[in-house]
Every structure is written in C-alpha cells, then in structure tokens.
Amino acid sequence: MSTHASIGVRLPRQALGWLAVLAAVAAPRASWGSSVSPLVSTPYNETQPMWSPDGTQVAYVSDESGAPQLHIINADGTGEWQVTTDAKGVAGPTWSPDSKSLLYSQLAPAPTRHLFKVKLSATRDSVDAFWDLMTSTTGVTGQHFRYSPDGSTIVTGWSNQGSVTLRTLADRDGTATAADWQSIGLGAQSNHPTWSPDGSLIAYAHASSGTVPSQLRIIQPNGSGDTLVAPTASTGEHIWHLAWSQDGGAIAFSNWYDSPTHLGIVNADGTGLLTLDTDSVIAHQAYSCLADIWSADGQSILYSRNDGGVWNLYMIDSDGTDKELIVSSLGDDQSARFSPDGKLMCFQTNRNGSWDIYVGAVPDVTVVPLPAPVAMGGILLASGGIAGYLRKRRLARRDGEVVYD
Numbered sequence: 001m002s003t004h005a006s007i008g009v010r011l012p013r014q015a016l017g018w019l020a021v022l023a024a025v026a027a028p029r030a031s032w033g034s035s036v037s038p039l040v041s042t043p044y045n046e047t048q049p050m051w052s053p054d055g056t057q058v059a060y061v062s063d064e065s066g067a068p069q070l071h072i073i074n075a076d077g078t079g080e081w082q083v084t085t086d087a088k089g090v091a092g093p094t095w096s097p098d099s100k101s102l103l104y105s106q107l108a109p110a111p112t113r114h115l116f117k118v119k120l121s122a123t124r125d126s127v128d129a130f131w132d133l134m135t136s137t138t139g140v141t142g143q144h145f146r147y148s149p150d151g152s153t154i155v156t157g158w159s160n161q162g163s164v165t166l167r168t169l170a171d172r173d174g175t176a177t178a179a180d181w182q183s184i185g186l187g188a189q190s191n192h193p194t195w196s197p198d199g200s201l202i203a204y205a206h207a208s209s210g211t212v213p214s215q216l217r218i219i220q221p222n223g224s225g226d227t228l229v230a231p232t233a234s235t236g237e238h239i240w241h242l243a244w245s246q247d248g249g250a251i252a253f254s255n256w257y258d259s260p261t262h263l264g265i266v267n268a269d270g271t272g273l274l275t276l277d278t279d280s281v282i283a284h285q286a287y288s289c290l291a292d293i294w295s296a297d298g299q300s301i302l303y304s305r306n307d308g309g310v311w312n313l314y315m316i317d318s319d320g321t322d323k324e325l326i327v328s329s330l331g332d333d334q335s336a337r338f339s340p341d342g343k344l345m346c347f348q349t350n351r352n353g354s355w356d357i358y359v360g361a362v363p364d365v366t367v368v369p370l371p372a373p374v375a376m377g378g379i380l381l382a383s384g385g386i387a388g389y390l391r392k393r394r395l396a397r398r399d400g401e402v403v404y405d
Contacts, residue, residue: 036360045355049346052099059093097151133176149199157191184223194242197289205239214239237261243285243293279306296342
C-alpha cells in the first residue's frame with residue numbers, strides 16, 4: 001500500500017506524431033535522455049489533454065474554429081477530428097472507462113454550464129449521439145466531473161448561486177434533470193471530487209469559501225460515511241486537485257496554477273501528511289486505477305512546478321525523495337499525465353507561443369546518451385528548444401536502493 005512517513009519551430013500537422021528532436025542538456029553523471037515532441041501543434045491553442053483509458057487516443061480542447069471545442073487525435077498523431085461545434089465553447093473532456101464516450105461542460109457563464117455526454121461511433125472517428133445531463137438546471141461548475149472506475153456513476157461539483165455541492169448520477173445514454181442527481185457531502189463549497197481505485201469512496205475538498213484552505217474528506221457514493229481526512233490547519237491551502245494512489249493508500253493534493261502553494265500528500269486514513277514540494281500543482285486526476293498523475297508503479301507523482309515564473313515538469317516519490325526535473329522549456333509546461341500503461345506522458349506547453357499538446361516517452365531501463373546541440377534550418381535547439389528534456393531517471397531499484405547507470 002502506498003503510504004509515506006526557447007525558440008520554437010512550427011510544424012505542419014501531418015508532420016507531427018513521434019518526431020524525435022533531442023535537445024542538449026548539461027547534467028551531472030550519466031543521464032537519461034529522451035525526446036518530447038508535438039502531438040498537436042498549430043497557431044491556435046490546444047489544451048487539457050486527456051488519454052483515453054485504452055491509451056489509443058487523446059482528447060483535448062482547441063480554439064482553432066473559434067470557441068474552444070472538443071477534439072480527438074490518435075496517440076500516434078493521426079486521425080485528428082473535431083467532436084463538438086458548440087457556439088458557447090466546451091471544457092474539461094473526460095473519458096468513460098470503456099473509451100466509448102466522453103463528458104464535457106459548456107463554457108456558458110456560471111451558473112449555467114451544462115454537463116454533456118457524447119457517445120462516439122464504433123470506430124471512434126465520429127459522433128453517435130449527444131445528451132444534456134443537466135437539462136433545466138443551474139449547471140455544473142468548473143471541469144471536475146468524473147466517471148467511477150466501473151463507469152456506472154458520474155460525480156461532479158454542482159454550482160447554485162455560488163454554492164458548490166457534490167452530486168452523483170447513474171450513467172445513462174439519454175438526458176438527465178436535477179431530479180436524477182443525488183446530493184452528497186457537506187454542502188456549500190464541496191468540490192473537486194475524485195474516485196478511489198475500487199470505486200468505493202470519493203475524495204473531495206470542502207471549504208467555507210472559494211479561497212480559504214480546504215478540508216480533505218472522503219465519502220461513500222451513496223452519501224454515507226463522510227469522514228475528515230485532513231483539516232484545514234493541516235492542508236494549508238485551498239485544494240483544487242486530488243489524486244488517489246493506485247492502491248488507494250494515499251491521496252495527493254494541490255491548489256491551482258493561478259495561486260500555487262504546495263504539493264501535499266496524506267494517507268487515506270489521515271496519517272502521514274507531508275508537503276512534497278512548494279509552488280507546485282498536479283492535474284486533476286482522471287483515473288485512479290491506472291497510471292495518470294501517479295506513475296505505473298505507484299511510487300512517483302507527475303506535477304508542474306513554478307520555477308521563477310516558468311512552469312516545468314517534475315517527478316517526485318511519494319515519500320518526498322528523488323525529486324527530478326524531467327521537462328523544461330522557455331515556456332510553461334503544464335497539465336501533465338501518464339498514459340494509462342505509464343509508458344508515455346502528454347502535457348500542454350506554450351513554448352512555441354500558443355498552447356500545444358506534446359508527448360514523450362517515460363524512460364525505464366534504456367540509457368540514451370545526450371546529444372550535442374542540433375542546428376535545424378539555422379536555429380540552434382538547446383535545452384529550451386522544441387524537445388525540452390528528460391533527465392536523471394532511475395535506472396532500477398534494488399533492495400530499496402536507487403541505482404543509476
């Protein structure tokens with residue numbers, strides 16, 4: 001159980017996918033070197049990447065057609081297509097566990113953001129049906145709605161005149177009204193839910209207002225067993241993002257990019273609360289039973305850190321050791337996620353000006369020597385260039401000892 005005591009180059013879309021352009025980095029010892037490359041790169045903004053649970057596609061939001069719309073692209077960079085054409089725009093794509101449907105919210109002014117479900121065709125390259133899951137309601141707040149691991153239930157934060165409560169809904173192929181949603185949790189300012197890996201519990205944040213420090217709580221999906229895990233005096237921040245470890249033993253938490261404070265972790269029984277890093281943010285968890293925010297081995301957490309005004313990507317072990325800078329550029333690198341099998345990661349970056357979606361391999365047991373700086377078309381790609389860098393990954397663990405090549 002997990003417990004713990006630059007200069008950018010614009011690329012045409014057809015050239016994207018697994019372009020391997022390595023950047024030079026100066027690092028002590030023999031280091032891991034691996035490329036990150038654009039999965040989607042246009043003059044527009046592509047954000048909020050989300051792996052499908054089967055790992056074959058990435059959903060994201062793009063403003064290429066005007067208002068932000070939901071798009072899907074194959075993990076190898078082929079088959080990109082636009083899913084929605086909502087005049088108000090959309091946000092927060094979230095896959096169903098079977099990778100056949102997605103949830104998203106409308107970007108209408110709060111509190112009129114409706115939650116929609118889109119069912120994909122059998123080949124997942126077109127739409128089969130759309131359903132409004134919040135007809136005749138005041139709408140959903142933010143982007144924090146998630147399927148249970150078995151796909152039977154949806155949980156979300158529900159906004160009503162500035163008050164946010166947790167509600168659950170039995171999944172369906174069809175519309176839903178307010179009467180179909182069950183209210184759970186403490187009430188006002190309860191939000192940011194995420195499911196435990198076995199689906200038996202929901203972790204959420206509760207605060208007296210939208211800015212003060214939050215309690216971290218867990219509750220059963222039927223509303224019973226609401227339990228305090230960490231009080232406000234212990235968390236010390238307004239919690240925006242939560243992430244269970246794959247074995248359900250620990251919960252990581254952080255604030256949001258606009259007001260980062262620290263990355264924390266606590267055992268699910270409330271013991272062992274620890275600050276892992278400062279000025280740091282995790283993405284909101286999509287899958288607690290797969291690699292996502294946590295690495296495939298359940299030992300490390302992937303997160304963004306504000307280094308002097310620039311967001312870089314890091315990994316750190318759940319006991320606060322082995323903190324490693326893995327991706328850096330002249331821009332901001334954010335919203336990073338492991339692929340469900342833990343072998344890849346995707347993230348959004350504005351290193352080229354607008355926001356793009358990048359992908360990269362997660363090093364495991366293959367040492368790749370660092371290259372010299374590469375000149376392409378008269379542009380020198382150094383550590384802040386198009387590839388960024390990954391370095392100093394663990395080669396192996398042997399009897400609890402970290403071993404480097």
